[in-house]
Amino acid sequence: MSGTRAWHLASRPSGLPDMTNFELKEVELEPLGEGTVRVENRWLSVDPYMRGRMNDTKSYVPPFEIGAPLQGGAVGKVVESSSPDLAVGDTVFHTMGWREQAVGEAKHFTKVPAMGVPDEQWLGNLGLTGATAYFGLLRVAEAKEGDIVFVSAAAGAVGSAVVQIAKAKGMTVIGSAGGAEKCAWVRELGANAAIDYKAGPVVKQLMEAAPKGIDVYFDNVGGDHLDAAFACARNQARFAICGMIEDYNTGSNHAFRYIMRMIAARIRMQGFLYFDFLSDMPDFYRDMGGWIASGKVKSRETVREGIEAAPQAFLDLFSGANMGKMLVKL
Incomplete structure (x- = not known):
């Protein structure tokens, strides 16, 4: 088994979270089983909705568990695969962010369409x-x-x-x-x-x-x-x-x-x-892809560097420190 670093929820925040609610720890990645892949994350997304998942309350997504790795949007490259659906080198987006690498069934990773846009767009205007x-x-x-x-x-x-x-x-x-x-x-x-x-x-x-x-x-x-x-x-x-x-x-x-x-x-x-609209994503890709290609829709990102930067990037959302999409580049 190999290891990777991942941010964990150390405690549930009361009010605005702070750095004591997060812990960066080494975790072991299981060897690949049939139909699974290993992805090296390149970009992580932090989003305001993640704050609700830090509370132990019923919502549209399960709460984060104390002591477990956090989750969020990410884009990465497949570096190992035992699935016929994804090959080494494929770029994918998924929800196993807040970590450097992720292992899981191929069905949990979506290969990005070939649209000739920077990878980070799949967490922003195309995400x-x-x-x-x-x-x-x-x-x-x-x-x-x-x-x-x-x-x-x-x-x-x-x-x-x-x-x-x-x-x-x-x-x-x-x-x-x-x-x-x-x-x-x-x-x-x-x-x-x-x-x-x-x-x-x-x-x-x-x-x-x-x-x-x-x-x-x-x-x-x-x-x-x-x-x-x-x-x-x-x-x-x-x-x-x-x-x-x-x-x-x-x-x-x-x-x-x-x-x-x-x-x-x-x-x-x-x-x-x-x-609510996952079945209509082809319409979105068609329209948004066209607007990006024509220059009608532009992107702007606030980028923080390194896995260590993820919690502070998340906290900065609540003080309006971002212009456009807040991202962490690994």
Whole structure:
């Protein structure tokens, strides 16, 4: 047997996690059995949803176990194979991240399509984050040409993809981000307006940016942003609820001042998960691949180096330290 290093959950966090909740340990990799492969990870993804898995609560995915290796999106190369489905040298993406190498059945690894894009794109615009943006905006919110779209966390991985998809589809886009630099980048992506939530109340800024109201809200934040969307929603507005990062580490519930507008404006609000649309991934690859090739969708990554950097990269998501997708390069 050979070994590899992997980050483990040392303890369950209360509130915002810190480095004491993580432990980097050597683990033994089992010899390959029939139909299994060994993958050397090259890129690791850290994503806000992982915070929920650190709690011992029932959710759409099982919680991380204390003392067990953490899991997350990763892209790597097959370095050993006993499966006819994957060959040595194949590039694959999978969910056994937070570690340097992974061993498992070939069915748990997906060979990346030959699209001539950098490997890290399979964790960003061509991966979970891009697909979340695509399906949330176009399928859940049913956004269409001419709609006025409001996007929170517009400088983040999912939000920046939403901005660009909406523009590619002929929509007016208002993005919210924290700070002048991030707002400038959101405008560079094509947003018609950018709100700096650190500069003043979101609801006032959104009313000024969208005097006619909004048709679609793509929510990554919750809290004041969601309340502002209630305040500014037009009749028959559609809200796609992707993540409420504002409350991930507090456990508190926001008091919504404008939620009663849901009734009069007949607002439709729907939560969703990437996994709901796996059968439609060919549509996503076709459209997103075309937008990337044409330059309509661009990527930006915040990259940290080395397996040692993974926990801090994850923690930095909650202070807005990333522009675009946060990745760890091994």
